[in-house]
Amino acid sequence: MKRATLVLLFCFSLGAAAQDNERYRDLGNKIQCSCGCNQILLQCNHVGCQSSDGMIRELRTALATYKDDEDVLNWFRHSYGMTVVVAPSTHGFELMIWVAPPLLVLSAFALVFFLIQRWRERAVPVMATGADPKMDDLRAKVREETEL
Amino acid sequence: MPIIGSFCLLFALVLAAYCLVAGIVALASHSPAAGRLSESARRSGMAAFIAVAVSALALVYATLNNDFSLEYIRAHSNRTLPIPYKLAVLWSGQEGSMLFWALLLSAYGFVLRLRHKVDRRLVAYASVILAGIQTFFLIVVNFSANPFGLMDKVPPDGNGLNALLQYPQMVIHPPMLYLGYVGMSVPFAFGLAALIMKYPGEKWIHITRRWTMVAWLFLTVGIFLGANWAYYVLGWGGYWGWDPVENASLLPWITGTAFLHSVMMQEKRGMMKTWNMWLIFTTFFLSIFGTFLTRSGVISSVHSFALSSIGAWFMGDFGRLSYFPFFYAYPGFLEIAMAACVYFYVKNRSHLKAENTLESVVSRESSFMFNNLVLLASCFCVLCGTLFPVLSDWIRGDKITVGPPYFNAVNVPIGLFLIFLTGVGPLLAWRMTSLASVKRNFAFPAIFAILVALVLIVLGVRPWILGVGGPYLHWDYLPGWITRHLQSIAWIDSLSSFSLLAFTLGAFVVATIALEFYRGGRVLQGKLKTNLLAAMYHLTRRNSRRYGGYLVHFGVIIVLIGLAGRAFNQEKQQEIGLHDKVQIGHYELISQKYTEDHNDNFDSRAAILDVYKDGKFIETMYPAEVFYQPGQPNQQRDNKVAIHTTLMEDLYIRYDGFNSQTDRPIVTVFINPLVVWIWIGVIVMVLGTCVALAPNAAQLKSPVPLTVMVRGDQVQILGTAGAAK
Numbered sequence: 001m002k003r004a005t006l007v008l009l010f011c012f013s014l015g016a017a018a019q020d021n022e023r024y025r026d027l028g029n030k031i032q033c034s035c036g037c038n039q040i041l042l043q044c045n046h047v048g049c050q051s052s053d054g055m056i057r058e059l060r061t062a063l064a065t066y067k068d069d070e071d072v073l074n075w076f077r078h079s080y081g082m083t084v085v086v087a088p089s090t091h092g093f094e095l096m097i098w099v100a101p102p103l104l105v106l107s108a109f110a111l112v113f114f115l116i117q118r119w120r121e122r123a124v125p126v127m128a129t130g131a132d133p134k135m136d137d138l139r140a141k142v143r144e145e146t147e148l
Numbered sequence: 149m150p151i152i153g154s155f156c157l158l159f160a161l162v163l164a165a166y167c168l169v170a171g172i173v174a175l176a177s178h179s180p181a182a183g184r185l186s187e188s189a190r191r192s193g194m195a196a197f198i199a200v201a202v203s204a205l206a207l208v209y210a211t212l213n214n215d216f217s218l219e220y221i222r223a224h225s226n227r228t229l230p231i232p233y234k235l236a237v238l239w240s241g242q243e244g245s246m247l248f249w250a251l252l253l254s255a256y257g258f259v260l261r262l263r264h265k266v267d268r269r270l271v272a273y274a275s276v277i278l279a280g281i282q283t284f285f286l287i288v289v290n291f292s293a294n295p296f297g298l299m300d301k302v303p304p305d306g307n308g309l310n311a312l313l314q315y316p317q318m319v320i321h322p323p324m325l326y327l328g329y330v331g332m333s334v335p336f337a338f339g340l341a342a343l344i345m346k347y348p349g350e351k352w353i354h355i356t357r358r359w360t361m362v363a364w365l366f367l368t369v370g371i372f373l374g375a376n377w378a379y380y381v382l383g384w385g386g387y388w389g390w391d392p393v394e395n396a397s398l399l400p401w402i403t404g405t406a407f408l409h410s411v412m413m414q415e416k417r418g419m420m421k422t423w424n425m426w427l428i429f430t431t432f433f434l435s436i437f438g439t440f441l442t443r444s445g446v447i448s449s450v451h452s453f454a455l456s457s458i459g460a461w462f463m464g465d466f467g468r469l470s471y472f473p474f475f476y477a478y479p480g481f482l483e484i485a486m487a488a489c490v491y492f493y494v495k496n497r498s499h500l501k502a503e504n505t506l507e508s509v510v511s512r513e514s515s516f517m518f519n520n521l522v523l524l525a526s527c528f529c530v531l532c533g534t535l536f537p538v539l540s541d542w543i544r545g546d547k548i549t550v551g552p553p554y555f556n557a558v559n560v561p562i563g564l565f566l567i568f569l570t571g572v573g574p575l576l577a578w579r580m581t582s583l584a585s586v587k588r589n590f591a592f593p594a595i596f597a598i599l600v601a602l603v604l605i606v607l608g609v610r611p612w613i614l615g616v617g618g619p620y621l622h623w624d625y626l627p628g629w630i631t632r633h634l635q636s637i638a639w640i641d642s643l644s645s646f647s648l649l650a651f652t653l654g655a656f657v658v659a660t661i662a663l664e665f666y667r668g669g670r671v672l673q674g675k676l677k678t679n680l681l682a683a684m685y686h687l688t689r690r691n692s693r694r695y696g697g698y699l700v701h702f703g704v705i706i707v708l709i710g711l712a713g714r715a716f717n718q719e720k721q722q723e724i725g726l727h728d729k730v731q732i733g734h735y736e737l738i739s740q741k742y743t744e745d746h747n748d749n750f751d752s753r754a755a756i757l758d759v760y761k762d763g764k765f766i767e768t769m770y771p772a773e774v775f776y777q778p779g780q781p782n783q784q785r786d787n788k789v790a791i792h793t794t795l796m797e798d799l800y801i802r803y804d805g806f807n808s809q810t811d812r813p814i815v816t817v818f819i820n821p822l823v824v825w826i827w828i829g830v831i832v833m834v835l836g837t838c839v840a841l842a843p844n845a846a847q848l849k850s851p852v853p854l855t856v857m858v859r860g861d862q863v864q865i866l867g868t869a870g871a872a873k
Contacts, residue, residue, distance in 0.1 A: 029553060030553055032549060039384070040551070040552070040553075043719075082540075082546040082547060082548045083547060083548065083549040084549070085548070086550070086551030086554075087550075087551065087553035087554055088536065088548060088550055088554060093540070093543065094548065097533065097536050097550065097554065098554075100528075100529075100532060101525060101528065101529045101532070101558050104525055104528055105521070108521040108524075109518070109521065112514065112517055112521065113509065115506065116506045116507070116508065116514065119506055119507065120507055120508070
C-alpha cells in the first residue's frame, strides 16, 4: 500500500512537473527578450546577454507565483512595457486579432455555400440536341479553342 | 551633375503632368484634334522616362565620382565603397529609392505606351492613369525627397553604405521587389481603364495577364532574395521574421496570386468580374501601402527608414492646428486613388455583371473561389497583425507587439489548407464534378500521399515522439473543453506535426501534378506517335500557361518542403577556445585558429574551424565578424556566417566575437534541415512562370465531335469523345 501510494505520488509529481514545463515553454515563447535582439525569450541565448537569464528567472518566479497564465504575462507587461509580449493576449481587445481570422474564413465559406445554393436554384440548364444548325459555328469555335 | 539631375526631375514632372492633363482632355474631347493631342500625351509620357533616366544616371554618376557635395551621397556612400555597391546607393536611402520608384514606373509606362497598337483606346486610358501615378511620385521626389539636395560644406568623405546592404543579394533584392511593386501599377491601370471605358469582353485581361505575371515574378524573386539575404547575412539562422516590411511585400504578392488564379474564371466563364477588378485594385493599393509602411516609419522595423513626413503624401494626415481651434484633414495618394476606384465602380458596376454563376461546390470554379478566399484570409491576417500595434496605440494608447507566434499560428494552418486546395483544384472539372470522377481522380494522389506519410513515420518523423518546436498554436480562444482536450494531446500542436502534414499534402499535390502531365501526355502520345516525355513537352508547349502554372505549383511544394524542415532545427551557442570542440547533431567542430584581417573598406575577425561529420573531415569553415569604417564613430558591425550546405541540411556557423567577461571567442552553430530546397523551389517557380509566360505553340485541331451544353447563349463543353478522354 505504501509503495503504491509512493508510486502514485511520484506519478503525480511527474505530471505536475510536465505541466509546469509546458507552461514555461508556452509562456517563454510569448515573451520577447528585452536585450534589443527582437528574439523570443527562450530563443535568445546569447552568451553574455544582459537580459535573458534574468528574465527567465523572473518567468520561473512568476510561474510559481501566479496560477493564471494571463497574470504572468501581465506581470511582464507591467515590468517591461506592453511590447514585451509578442503574442497578443486572448482576452479583451486583443482577443479580436485571434478571433477575426477564423471568423472571416468561416463567414466567407458560408457565403460561398449560400451563393452556390441560391444560384443552383435559379439555373435550369437545357441540353443541346446537337442537331441545331445554328450551333455549328459555336461548336466549331469550341473545337478551335480546345487544344486537344 | 546635381543641376542636370534636378532639372531632369523637374522636367519629368512637367512631362508626366502634361501626359495626364492632355490625355484626359483628349479622351474627353470628340474634336478631330483629340487624336493628335492624345498622341502628344503618349509621347510626353515616353519622354518623361528619358528625363527620369537621365536624372537617375546623374545620381549614379555623382556617386561613382564621390561627389559629396550631395547630401544623399554623403549619407550613403564613401570613397572605399566597391563600385557594384556604389550602384546600389541609388536605392539604399529614402530619396534615392523614391527616384528609383519613379524610374521603374516611367520605364513600365514607356513600354506600355510603346506597345499602344495592341489597343490604342485602352492604352490611352491606361496611359493617363499611369501618368497620374507618375505625377504623384515625381511630385514627392521633387518636393519632399529630392536626392539632389546640396551640402553647405563639402566633406572629404561620406558615411558609407549600410553594412547590411553590402552583399550581392542586396544589389538585386530591392530592384526586384520594386519591379514587382511598381509592376502592379500596370494591371491596375488597365483594370481601371477597362472599368472607366466599359471595355467590352475580356481582352484587357489577356493584355494584362503577362504584365501581372511579370510583376508577380519580380515580386516573388524579390521576396525570396530578401529571405536569402536575411539567412546569409543577418546571422540569426532564419529567413523570415514576420517583420512589418517583410509583411508589406507579402501582401500584394498574396492578392496578386489570388488575381492570377481568379482571372481564369473570368476568361473561361465570365465570372468574378467585380471580384477581379477589386483584387487588382487591392493589389495596387497594397503595393502603395507597402511603400508607405517602409517610408513613413509608422511601424518600427529593421527595414524602415527614419521617421519622415513622406508618409503624409501617401496616406494623408489629420490633426489640429496649434494656434487655431480648427481640425484639419487632407487625403493622401492612397485615399484619392481609392475614391477614384470606388467612384468608377459605382458608376459602371453594371458592366461587371457575371455571365455565369457557380453551380456546384465540387467544381473547378469553387476551388478557385476557395483558393481566393483562403489567400485573402491570409492577407487579412498578415495585414491585421502588421497594423494591430498601430490600432492598439490609437484605441488604447499602448502599442503592443504582434510577433511570429501570432503570424505562424494563423498562417500555417491557412497555408496548409491552401496547399490542399492546390492539389484538389486540378482534379475537379469545370462546372461540376461527379462523385465517380472525384473517386477516380483522387485515388492515386491520396494513396501516394498516405504512402509518403507512412514512409516518413517509419523513417522517424513521429510528432508524438519528437514533439519538437511546440507548443505552436494558441487554442485559448476556443471553448474551454475543446482547449483542454486538444492540450491533452501534447504533440498535436508541435511544429513536427505540421511538418508531417506539410510533407503529406506536398506529396498529394505532386501526385496531382504528375497525373495531369501523365494524362495529357498520354493523349498527345497517341496523336503524335511519340514517347511520353516528348508528348509531355509538346503538351506544355501547346498550353504553356496551364502547364507552366503546374510547374509553379511544383516549385511552391519544393519551397514548402524547405519550410517544413524548420521543425527539426537545432541550435547551440558555446565559448570555444583554441582546439576546443563543439558537438551538435552528427557534426563536430574543432577550433584551429583565430585570425584578423584589415581592408580598405572593413576590418574582420574570423574563427577557423575544422568540421567533421560522423568523425569524417568535411571542410574548414571561416565564420567572421566584420567592422565597416573601423575605428570611426560610424563603425558598423556585421556577421559573415559560414554555411556548409547539403540537400539534407545546412550547417550554419556564426562567429559572435569575444565574451567580454571570459575573453574567449563564442560561436553559435545551427543545423537547419532542408533549407536549400527553398532556394531550389524558387528557381522552379521562376522557370514555371517563364514557361507560363511563353506563347502557346500551334494547336492541334481535334477532329473529334464535342458534347456541349447550352444555356441561353452560353456553350459549355461537357466532355470530348475519344482522344480527349
